[in-house]
Amino acid sequence: MAYIKKSPWIIHYDGSSCNGCDIEVLACLMPKYDIERFGAVNMGNPKHADIFLITGQINSQNREVVKTIYDQIGDPKVVVAIGACAIGGGVFRDCYNTLGGVDKVIPVDLYVPGCAAKPEAIIDGVVQAVGLLEEKKKRGVVTHKEGTGDETRKLPPVPDLNLEQE
């Protein structure tokens, strides 16, 4: 039996945007939804986490951060992009500093739509992520070998903003 199903520990990162989805993720931990019923805990430490919940869009400043967090999570792991911003940049997609959705930097397993995503939808996402974790465990998916520090994916180049010209 895979115990990873029974105890999915979460790390949550909010890549700015309007923070609406961020608040909804935290709402899941509060008394009304209380996802700790399923053993899910918000860890705040990538090395202890299994599920990476990420809200907000990717910009030129947080791309390194998101990549680092992803690399620090031990296998098996699942990435869930929450909200329109995390999926494709949302209302901020045309901003000068926005690179787009989370999948621009790291491989995303699940997308939870909404602006803001509802707590019910987020919980559904986590439940599906748990199923995926078990599957990855069974297939023995390895994203990075121990000690080699090999890259899963190269970071996209930062677009030349040419701000001075304006």
Next chain:
Amino acid sequence: MTSLWLIIGYVVLAPLIGGIISGLDRIITARMQGRYGPPVRQAFFDVFKLFEKQNLTVNRFHGYYLVCFLIFIIFSGILFFGGSDLLMVVFAFTVADIFLVLAAYSTNSPYCSIGAERELLQMLAAEPMLLLTAVGFYMVFGSFHVSVIYRAALGGKLPILYLPGVFLGLTYVLTIKFRKSPFDLSTSHHAHQELIKGLTTEFAGPSLALIEIAHWYETVLLLGMVYLFFAFVPIIGVIITLFIYFVEILIDNTNARIKWQLMLESAWLATLVLGGLNLLALYLFAMISKGG
């Protein structure tokens, strides 16, 4: 023969009891916060899960340090439940903690290092009271041996009646040893502290599972020390011990983390006032009865 059974019982059952206690702890904490909380077996699920995860090591020695930590925790428990010297129990317990600190330092991570420094401070704050407890038992029962103390307690010489101050002091220090709020400086069971996870930040998967298992052994050993004060009737002793743990949970949920200076000062003050005065009173009584 009984002590052998007790030792075997401790080694086999302590993780079970410790795990259940930590599961109940999480449920009670959740209820105090108006939540429903995880199932009782959650602590076991967590540890089994951690063994399924990848072991990310940053230093090839940290695994050995953690194994030593676990071994010495179990060793000090064996000394205690085997009825051995109480001072030895305290020293072995300290050595175990030192290994945890070494493991944290070996990772070279800033969070871990600060966590380790704070763990050292926590030991500094708690250790005098643990030693005074051993000394207090010696003054009452004339022996450091847990088996002698236990037999005398069963025979009707209640430790709590002679050592109420020492008991209160020990309860104060227990919060530091359990790393519960307001003394969860080095690491915390709850997310979102300023050091992320402090001492345990760099330990992933099986390494973290070892720490968790050691923590269960630690819990049972410390609660065993509390039980020793009330060892005259087993049922009452167990009920009071569990009640003390409940009080720890209550304190955990109603207090914010404090600075290390306040922790050190208050712990030493408690040691000096509660423990010291108790020992002084014992000494004076002994003098008077000798003189009379």
